[in-house]
Every structure is written in C-alpha cells, then in structure tokens.
Amino acid sequence: MIEASICTIGDEILIGQIVDTNSAAIARSLEEIGIKVGRTLSIGDDRGEIIGNLENELRISNIVISTGGLGPTKDDITKSALAEMSGSDAYVENPVQMEIIHDILRSRGLDILDINKAQALVPDTCEVIPNRLGTAPIMVFRFPEEKFGHPATLYSLPGVPFEAIGALPDVIEDIKNHNSLTDIFHKCVMVAGLAESALSKLIEPWEDSLPEDMHLAYLPNQLTGVRLRLSIYGGNKEDEERRIDERFAALQPILGDKIYSYSDDTLQNAVGALLRGTGKTLSAAESCTGGMISSLITSVPGASEYYLGSVTSYAVAVKEAVLGVGHDVVETYGVVSSEVAAAMAEGVRKLTGSTYSVATTGLAGPAGDERNPVGTVWIGVSGPHGTTTARRVYKNDRKRNIERFTSAALDELRLYILQDSKS
Amino acid sequence: MIEASICTIGDEILIGQIVDTNSAAIARSLEEIGIKVGRTLSIGDDRGEIIGNLENELRISNIVISTGGLGPTKDDITKSALAEMSGSDAYVENPVQMEIIHDILRSRGLDILDINKAQALVPDTCEVIPNRLGTAPIMVFRFPEEKFGHPATLYSLPGVPFEAIGALPDVIEDIKNHNSLTDIFHKCVMVAGLAESALSKLIEPWEDSLPEDMHLAYLPNQLTGVRLRLSIYGGNKEDEERRIDERFAALQPILGDKIYSYSDDTLQNAVGALLRGTGKTLSAAESCTGGMISSLITSVPGASEYYLGSVTSYAVAVKEAVLGVGHDVVETYGVVSSEVAAAMAEGVRKLTGSTYSVATTGLAGPAGDERNPVGTVWIGVSGPHGTTTARRVYKNDRKRNIERFTSAALDELRLYILQDSKS
Numbered sequence: 133m134i135e136a137s138i139c140t141i142g143d144e145i146l147i148g149q150i151v152d153t154n155s156a157a158i159a160r161s162l163e164e165i166g167i168k169v170g171r172t173l174s175i176g177d178d179r180g181e182i183i184g185n186l187e188n189e190l191r192i193s194n195i196v197i198s199t200g201g202l203g204p205t206k207d208d209i210t211k212s213a214l215a216e217m218s219g220s221d222a223y224v225e226n227p228v229q230m231e232i233i234h235d236i237l238r239s240r241g242l243d244i245l246d247i248n249k250a251q252a253l254v255p256d257t258c259e260v261i262p263n264r265l266g267t268a269p270i271m272v273f274r275f276p277e278e279k280f281g282h283p284a285t286l287y288s289l290p291g292v293p294f295e296a297i298g299a300l301p302d303v304i305e306d307i308k309n310h311n312s313l314t315d316i317f318h319k320c321v322m323v324a325g326l327a328e329s330a331l332s333k334l335i336e337p338w339e340d341s342l343p344e345d346m347h348l349a350y351l352p353n354q355l356t357g358v359r360l361r362l363s364i365y366g367g368n369k370e371d372e373e374r375r376i377d378e379r380f381a382a383l384q385p386i387l388g389d390k391i392y393s394y395s396d397d398t399l400q401n402a403v404g405a406l407l408r409g410t411g412k413t414l415s416a417a418e419s420c421t422g423g424m425i426s427s428l429i430t431s432v433p434g435a436s437e438y439y440l441g442s443v444t445s446y447a448v449a450v451k452e453a454v455l456g457v458g459h460d461v462v463e464t465y466g467v468v469s470s471e472v473a474a475a476m477a478e479g480v481r482k483l484t485g486s487t488y489s490v491a492t493t494g495l496a497g498p499a500g501d502e503r504n505p506v507g508t509v510w511i512g513v514s515g516p517h518g519t520t521t522a523r524r525v526y527k528n529d530r531k532r533n534i535e536r537f538t539s540a541a542l543d544e545l546r547l548y549i550l551q552d553s554k555s
Numbered sequence: 556m557i558e559a560s561i562c563t564i565g566d567e568i569l570i571g572q573i574v575d576t577n578s579a580a581i582a583r584s585l586e587e588i589g590i591k592v593g594r595t596l597s598i599g600d601d602r603g604e605i606i607g608n609l610e611n612e613l614r615i616s617n618i619v620i621s622t623g624g625l626g627p628t629k630d631d632i633t634k635s636a637l638a639e640m641s642g643s644d645a646y647v648e649n650p651v652q653m654e655i656i657h658d659i660l661r662s663r664g665l666d667i668l669d670i671n672k673a674q675a676l677v678p679d680t681c682e683v684i685p686n687r688l689g690t691a692p693i694m695v696f697r698f699p700e701e702k703f704g705h706p707a708t709l710y711s712l713p714g715v716p717f718e719a720i721g722a723l724p725d726v727i728e729d730i731k732n733h734n735s736l737t738d739i740f741h742k743c744v745m746v747a748g749l750a751e752s753a754l755s756k757l758i759e760p761w762e763d764s765l766p767e768d769m770h771l772a773y774l775p776n777q778l779t780g781v782r783l784r785l786s787i788y789g790g791n792k793e794d795e796e797r798r799i800d801e802r803f804a805a806l807q808p809i810l811g812d813k814i815y816s817y818s819d820d821t822l823q824n825a826v827g828a829l830l831r832g833t834g835k836t837l838s839a840a841e842s843c844t845g846g847m848i849s850s851l852i853t854s855v856p857g858a859s860e861y862y863l864g865s866v867t868s869y870a871v872a873v874k875e876a877v878l879g880v881g882h883d884v885v886e887t888y889g890v891v892s893s894e895v896a897a898a899m900a901e902g903v904r905k906l907t908g909s910t911y912s913v914a915t916t917g918l919a920g921p922a923g924d925e926r927n928p929v930g931t932v933w934i935g936v937s938g939p940h941g942t943t944t945a946r947r948v949y950k951n952d953r954k955r956n957i958e959r960f961t962s963a964a965l966d967e968l969r970l971y972i973l974q975d976s977k978s
Binding site for chain 1: 568569570571572573574575576578579580581582583584585586591592593594595596597598599604608663717772774836838839841844845846847848849850852853854856858859862863864865866867868869870872873876877906907908920921950952953954955957
C-alpha cells in the first residue's frame with residue numbers, strides 16, 4: 133500500500149495562531165483514493181527543520197504533501213529549501229504561472245512588482261502544476277529510488293487553505309497518473325437524527341451481513357449527522373458500485389427517512405433540494421439558536437429562490453410583538469415550551485407568507501430555568517398540514533448545544549417537508 | 556529555552572474526518588508562557604507508532620503533550636502504550652477521578668460499567684491531574700535525564716477538544732511549577748477596521764521606536780480583526796507591564812477608536828460591553844449576512860440583557876413587509892444600496908423598539924449584479940442620533956465575504972455606540 137505524509141510549514145501554526153485545516157482536507161482526498169496517511173506534521177519556517185523533516189518523511193512515505201512557506205516575503209523559505217534539497221542551482225520561469233500572476237494582480241488593480249514575478253520562478257528540478265487561485269505554483273519533485281530507498285514524490289502546495297484545497301484535484305490526478313493504485317469505490321449515505329452509538333446498534337444485523345470485501349466507516353459530524361460510507365478495494369467500477377447500491381437499498385427499510393442523502397451532503401442542502409423548483413418557500417423564527425439556522429440555510433448558494441427570511445426573537449417582547457406569540461401562552465407554558473415553539477413557527481409563517489417555517493426556543497446554557505434543564509430545546513415546524521413540535525435535550529456546552537439545536541431543527545423541518553411532499 | 560512537541564493520536568485525524576483544533580489551543584497556551592513548540596505531529600492508533608513517535612519527540616523536546624486515544628473502547632490504546640513505554644506493569648486506581656466518573660455518569664442517568672471504572676486506572680509510573688470534564692484523567696510521566704538525554708515530561712490529555720482545552724490551565728500550571736521558565740509578559744490590543752498590511756504601514760514609526768527587548772506580534776483573524784501583542788522576556792511583572800502600557804498609550808493617538816479592547820477579545824463582546832448595564836438595547840436586520848451577525852451577538856453569554864432580536868430579510872418582500880423598506884426605495888436605488896441599508900436599520904429599530912440597530916445588504920457571491928461587484932456590502936447603523944451607512948468591497952469567496960461583512964458591520968455598530976456614548 134502506498135503511504136503518504138502531510139507536512140504543513142509555518143510558524144503561525146506552531147504558535148497556535150491558526151488552526152491547520154489543510155491537513156484534514158488533504159488527508160480526506162488521499163483516503164478517498166486508498167492512500168494511507170501515516171502521519172501529519174507541522175514545522176516552522178526554518179531551513180534546517182524543513183529539509184530535515186521533509187527528507188525524513190520521504191524516507192518513510194512514497195508521497196509527501198507539504199503546504200505553506202511559499203509566499204513572496206523573506207520569511208517564506210520553503211522554495212529555496214526545496215531547491216537545496218533537490219540539488220538545484222538554477223531557477224526557471226514557469227510561463228503559465230507567470231500569466232496567472234499577471235491576471236490576478238491586474239484584476240486587483242495592482243502593479244506587478246519583482247517579488248510577484250519571482251513567484252513564477254521554480255527550481256529546475258521540479259515539475260509545475262499551475263495554481264489558478266493564487267500566485268505561487270505547485271511544485272512536484274520526483275526523487276529516484278536510490279535517494280530515499282523507494283520512489284518518492286514531494287508535492288509543495290501553497291499554505292492559503294483556499295489555494296491548497298483548490299489545487300487538490302490536480303494533485304490527486306497527478307498521484308493517480310504516477311502510481312498504480314488499486315481502484316477504490318466509495319458510496320455514502322447521510323443519516324440524521326441518530327447518534328453514532330444508536331445508529332450502530334440499529335444497523336448491527338445489516339452491518340454483520342456485509343461481505344468481507346466491503347468496508348463500512350462511520351463519519352459523524354455535529355451539524356450534518358452521521359455519514360455512513362461503504363468502500364470496496366479493487367474490481368470493476370460499475371459492478372462494485374451496483375453491489376454497494378444493493379447494500380444501501382437493504383439499509384433503506386431499516387432507516388427510512390433518517391437517510392437524507394446518498395452523497396456527502398448537509399441538512400440545509402437537503403432542505404434546499406426539497407424546495408428548489410417547487411415554488412414553495414421557507415422562513416424561520418429563532419430564539420436560542422440566535423441566527424444559526426438562518427445562517428446555515430443562506431450558506432447554500434441560490435437559497436434566495438426559496439428562503440424568505442427569519443426573525444430572531446431573543447427578547448420575549450419580540451416574540452410577542454413581531455411574531456404574535458400570545459402573552460398568555462408565554463405566561464402559562466413558559467418561554468421554552470411546545471406551545472411557544474408552535475406559536476413562533478406559526479407567527480413567522482404568517483409574517484412572511486412562507487409555505488413552511490421552523491422555530492426554536494430553548495436553553496443553550498450556561499443555565500437552565502425552573503421548568504427545563506440546560507440543553508433543552510423545543511422545535512416547532514409549521515406548514516400547510518398544521519404545526520408539529522418536538523423536544524430534545526442535549527448535554528453539551530453552550531456553543532455545541534446551539535449547534536445540536538440547529539441541526540435537530542433542520543432535520544425536523546426536512547422530515548415535515550418530506551412528509552408533506554409525499555401526501 | 557525549553558522546547559515542546561505536541562502529538563495528537565487518533566485515526567480520525569489521519570483520514571481527515573476531523574480537523575485537529577487541540578494542537579492550536581495547546582500551542583497558544585505554551586507560547587504564552589514562553590515555551591517554543593518545535594513541531595506538532597498527528598499519528599494513528601497504533602501501539603508501535605505511538606511509542607516510537609512519542610519517544611522520538613521526548614528525545615527532541617523537554618515537554619511533550621499528547622491528546623487522544625484515551626477512550627474506554629478497544630481501539631484506544633494510548634494508555635497501555637504509555638504503560639509499556641514507562642516500564643509500568645501495574646495499574647493503580649485514582650480515587651479523585653473515580654469519584655468524577657461516578658458523578659458524570661450519575662448526572663447523565665447512566666449505570667457505571669466496568670469499562671467506565673477502568674478509566675480511573677492509570678499506570679503506577681505516572682502522576683494524575685484530574686479531568687473534571689470527562690472520564691479519562693490526565694497522565695503525567697516524568698522521565699529521568701538518563702532516559703532521553705535531558706529531563707523530559709509527557710502529558711497525556713484526552714482527545715475531546717472540550718476536555719483537552721479544559722485541562723490546559725492545570726497542565727500549564729504544572730509545567731510552570733516544574734520548570735524554571737523565564738517570565739514572559741504579554742499584553743495586547745485588538746484593532747478593527749484595518750487590514751494587517753495597512754495597519755503595519757500606519758504604525759511603522761511606532762513599531763520602529765520599540766525598545767530591543769519588546770517583541771511585537773501581529774495576530775490577524777477574519778472575524779475579530781488584528782490582535783497586536785507586545786511581549787517582554789524576563790524582568791519584573793509590574794515594571795514590564797507598565798512599560799508595555801506606556802507603549803500602547805503611545806499607540807492610542809495613532810489608532811484612536813480602531814482599538815476596541817486591551818485584552819484578547821471579540822467585536823461582539825466589545826459591543827456587549829458598551830451596552831451592558833446601560834439599559835440600552837440592540838437589534839439587527841440582515842440580508843447577505845443571513846443570520847451570522849445575530850448568531851455572533853447571541854454567542855456572548857448574557858446577551859439577552861441588551862439584545863432584542865433580528866430580522867433576516869432575505870427576500871425583498873420581507874424587507875418591505877416586515878421592515879417597512881419602501882418599494883420605491885428598492886426600485887430607485889437597488890437592493891444593495893445605502894438607502895436600503897439605512898431603511899433596513901431604521902425598520903428593525905422601529906419594529907423592536909431597540910436603542911440601536913445594525914443592517915447589512917450586499918452580494919456575498921457567487922455573482923454580483925448590474926450595479927455592484929460581487930463582494931460589495933452596504934452597512935447601516937441607526938440610533939438616537941440618526942442613521943449612518945458605509946460601503947465595503949471584499950475579494951473573497953462567498954463564505955469569507957459573509958464573515959468579512961459580519962465583522963465590518965459589528966465594527967460600524969461599535970463605533971456608532973461609542974460615539975453616541977461620548978456625546
């Protein structure tokens with residue numbers, strides 16, 4: 133099996149100024165094509181450290197992907213360290229990247245300085261994959277077997293996540309072209325409304341019946357639920373994907389509508405997919421979630437086709453005056469109640485004239501109240517077939533409770549619309 | 556100088572399933588007490604890998620902090636690897652942690668199983684720092700000089716970020732108690748409304764006049780602006796902090812109200828600090844920011860004291876019907892205009908009866924419109940002294956544009972309230 137290492141370069145990671153998100157994105161792409169990441173490493177902008185650590189990783193792994201240290205300023209020394217490491221004493225200009233540099237600076241209305249032009253210069257020991265999203269090209273160093281005891285390739289990517297992640301498809305393509313990889317076939321389903329442990333218990337018989345050559349992975353996420361992925365190594369794409377589809381078909385009767393997508397997806401996207409093209413619309417009323425439901429719904433490009441808007445009614449007075457929640461309802465049942473969740477959902481639906489609406493009222497923390505423990509949320513969903521409510525209780529801190537409330541509300545909304553579109 | 560390594564353990568990082576946020580949090584805490592992190596490393600749940608890599612790091616660094624692999628299930632093998640590595644053949648029960656385990660499970664209404672109890676067992680070669688937020692204790696292994704060529708200490712923390720970060724203060728305290736660290740004094744100011752490069756240019760003369768023993772760091776963040784930090788190694792706390800304060804006092808006339816805090820802070824907190832205890836209140840009207848302003852304001856515990864709520868008016872009809880933005884205003888000036896931003900701010904202020912309000916209307920992407928390029932936002936702020944608007948244009952992708960819009964809107968709001976409270 134081909135092994136890889138990932139190495140991020142930059143002092144800003146070692147002082148904790150930024151969280152390294154590149155490694156996870158790269159690891160995920162490599163894992164998808166069946167390459168095992170043995171370890172990831174973060175090191176500083178120090179020539180000796182860069183050379184020493186990269187050489188060490190190239191001894192362990194066939195593929196090393198580094199990010200960072202390619203900026204135009206003096207403290208970015210990765211390129212010259214790589215030149216030294218690969219025995220280059222001459223830089224050559226890459227014309228494709230030079231053109232991109234010109235385009236980028238022109239579009240920003242900036243003059244092209246010598247330090248910008250220098251970014252198109254690369255050691256003559258490397259190949260270049262152009263970076264269309266930034267000025268520093270991707271450098272590919274292929275080392276002969278005798279250098280590290282096995283064929284080894286180093287890909288040097290820029291550190292800016294937007295650029296590094298943008299370059300990944302080309303890098304993965306290059307890896308596939310230069311290595312005889314066993315084909316690997318994945319398909320996944322997204323499951324909402326079940327914790328990993330409960331899901332695992334529920335599908336145990338199905339899981340036990342999987343053939344030996346199929347591998348199941350549970351990939352849980354706070355906001356999007358659990359992604360279940362089936363993988364097969366080797367074989368014929370059409371046949372293997374059909375075999376996976378058959379297994380997922382057998383899973384459907386067990387999980388039903390808890391499956392919300394057959395590709396890597398989010399709940400806000402699934403809601404959008406149910407509404408897009410139907411002419412139906414959506415609104416939200418948020419209390420404890422404070423705007424996060426609306427924020428996620430509008431993170432989907434094109435949401436303006438079906439999303440009308442929301443009211444965050446943090447104060448009781450806004451619940452009453454803007455959403456029309458009855459003062460007596462709040463008095464009788466308390467703010468965190470089924471009745472208030474329902475009235476909020478109905479209120480925002482009336483206010484905006486939307487087909488559907490979702491509402492939340494709860495206690496994210498730090499404190500509960502006399503009626504409900506901290507972590508309680510009431511969710512209301514309203515639409516042409518009436519209003520439904522649901523209560524959930526989570527045991528997290530404030531930040532994570534808000535995320536769980538949001539995810540649960542989007543899922544209740546999805547189930548309502550789904551039910552409605554079937555009837 | 557004492558050097559440290561950070562090592563996160565767990566297959567889920569190497570397949571890219573989760574982003575490692577622990578390393579940045581730990582690195583930041585170490586940096587604050589003047590300990591240099593030489594590198595960080597992520598490895599899988601493999602006994603050989605764990606022992607080999609940790610021993611290697613202990614040879615390089617005096618302090619190694621690991622997280623992860625301490626769960627109750629079979630695939631978490633860090634503890635037994637550490638027992639082997641430290642030459643332990645006996646486990647002892649830690650009574651403090653056992654009590655915490657009982658408390659945690661009782662509060663969740665769960666029975667205590669043998670695998671839960673086993674978490675209070677630790678190798679007899681380690682000391683324990685109790686983990687008050689979870690079931691797995693922090694293990695501290697102090698190795699004699701002869702083992703790795705220098706005194707070396709390994710701290711093994713749980714992998715759950717909430718628990719790892721919660722344990723950090725105790726770990727840092729232990730490091731301070733067992734090492735003769737040079738005192739390091741930091742103070743910082745938070746600066747909003749200036750990009751790092753513009754800020755750097757503006758304060759160049761001030762920066763050049765800093766004494767040799769003061770170190771300046773620029774720590775930029777998309778949502779909170781630039782954190783400027785001055786550090787001094789060694790000396791007397793009172794004297795050095797006074798010297799730093801004097802330098803910041805000299806910075807004040809240059810940056811004025813662009814400085815929003817003299818501690819590590821956020822814009823939503825700064826806004827809250829201006830409102831708390833004044834009886835004044837706040838509301839928001841969001842279009843392109845989709846709920847993120849409201850979400851950030853409500854992320855501050857206790858925001859309900861001053862925050863009434865918001866309207867996300869994604870559809871023009873909601874801008875008109877709920878916020879009372881004139882149809883003719885939209886027709887004449889376009890949705891993304893100073894006039895609509897002002898009308899939205901005034902509308903939500905009237906609707907909720909708040910003292911202040913903030914509004915956004917813009918184009919986050921992917922596309923612009925005939926009047927404005929993508930990345931344009933108009934911000935409106937309204938209050939007792941009238942309504943002001945501001946236009947900003949950013950060149951990022953949709954997600955980052957929304958963040959920049961949000962940050963700029965919170966800053967405009969802050970400046971308005973500040974001005975208002977001075978007059």
